[in-house]
Amino acid sequence: MATILEARKIEKKYTLGGQTVYAVAGIDMTVEEGDFISIMGPSGSGKTTLLNLLGCIDRPTAGRVLVAGRDTTEMNASDIDRIRLHNIGFVFQRINLIPILSAQENVELPMELAGVGAAQRHRRAGELLDTLGMSRRAHHRPGQLSAGEQQRIGIARSLANNPGVILADEPTGNLDSKTAALIMDCFKTLNRDRGQTLILVTHDPDVGASAARSIVIRDGRLDFETFS
Amino acid sequence: MKSYVTLGYRNLSRRRSRSLLTVLGIVLAIGFTVGLLSISEGVMRSIDEMFRSSGPDLFVVPKNVSKMPFGFQGTATLKEKQAEAIRAVPGVAIVEPVYLAFSPEGGGAGFGYAMTMVSGIPEKDFFKMRPTATLEKGRWLKDDDGPVVVLGGMVAENMDKGLGDKLELITGQKLEIIGRLKKNNEAYDMFAYAPIKAVQKMFGGSGRASYFLIKSADGVETKEVAARLKAAFPKQDVQTMNDIMQQAKKMLGIARGIHFGVSCFALIIGVLFVACTMIMSVAERVREFATLMVIGASRAYVVKLIISESITLSAIGGLFGCLFGYILSKAINQLIHHFFGETFFSTYVSPRIFITGIVIAVIIGAFAGLFPAYMIMKRNLADSLRYE
């Protein structure tokens, strides 16, 4: 199995008014292809910060993040942009679709940024929407969709450039339990049927339970890890 | 790549009334700039046309008077007889002594003064000097005419007077209107013409002239003739039509400078205006831009997106502004016509002015987009994602 993502003793510290806060205080982590990992922990424990570091949204103050075997520490901004574009997909708690673009256009956007031709991205967006059961909503704008539908578009978008791993920060945090269960089913199916590597931050123990690996962090440190 | 213009345009339609108000501001700024520029452009064009036109190309005037228009009557200090000496200078084809008088009537055709210039001239070489001039009504002057006058085309249009009516001079004397010339948009449209003898008699200046108009012979350099005249008459001043045009243009240069200043002002106001809108619009979308970057958009992409949105906004304003400016320039024409009557120029919206208007609008957009783009760029991505 290939290693998709690797964190080596990563740290993120913030200095506020002379006080140093470690949001992430030295975490080692290896993500293999096909993994389904949930990250849990109390509020403020550093889950979002960890995910941002793994996803190259933020840079660690110490330690290294390796994406597909490549050390990102010394990379310049445009190389990092490319890593985010091609290797990592993001799903947000607040979904963050572009409101002036239709569902289809939102899914096509990452492919456009990657320079994929119109015909090909059109076809792939169609397939992804179909996979997530959103074909009939392709030409709706986000404002015309329910939160659950929007999140499915969000997931389709994250899959657009066929990334090695999808990072999702509380993707069901804004949804009612029924819709949340539906979205979780989407993730589970993606992992089971397509072997999609997933890392999911969640507060919900049920969600955590559906993952094969569960990581609990506390005060920016790995508290314990369970495999099911 | 998604066309920035499409994205920019769609973003603008998100906050329709705000975008519309901003566009309106740009329309006004660009419109007034175009309107103002069309005035100086029109004047410049008319001057060039006049310079190319037929008529005298040299002037012999007393020393120490300014260039056209010359001094008032009573200052006719030259001797009419000098005309013969001038005619003897090689290269001189036609000489016309002029005794200048003024009338408060006619609304100062062409000059914006409240006066009409009445040229007292010998009747004989007038049409030779001005081959395009034609009589429209009445008759031309005769050698033994008394106090009569023929109106230039523009003067006639500015005056509610017909043949047989009287034209009053500022000194009270009256001239009977016996004819009018056709208006040909030439310099001679702007004067009225009386027999020099009659004018001399009125002012007691028998045998005197205010200045001489000269037409040089075909194929002779005006400059050379001017040099010869200067050598022959060192006590007088010789001016060429070219000198006079340059002088007029220099004066207009000041007007141009003012117009340029106004354009800069419009530019600055426009930048502030659009920047204000763009800053608001971008500040509302911090998380959206962060999302774009998280899913792989480069910083350059986001900068281009913001600037293209800003340019789209002000370019739309620029286009409509040019249209508005064009209408404004027509309105200015009407106003000038209404208040000053027939003048020697009309406003002119040249392609260059349109281009200037559009370029200013684009510059406004580009500058106005820079600051909000910088605002987004200097933010930390992770923080922007948390942004409410």
Ligand SMILES: Nc1ncnc2c1ncn2[C@@H]1O[C@H](COP(=O)(O)OP(=O)(O)OP(=O)(O)O)[C@@H](O)[C@H]1O
């Ligand atoms: N930009 C920042 N400046 C200073 N401190 C920060 C910053 N971002 C995060 N922190 C701190 O880092 C710690 C971890 O924050 P983080 O958002 O990663 O927690 P979390 O586990 O995701 O919490 P939640 O479950 O509420 O989303 C918190 O104490 C937070 O206050």
Ligand SMILES: [Mg+2]
């Ligand atoms: Mg969080």
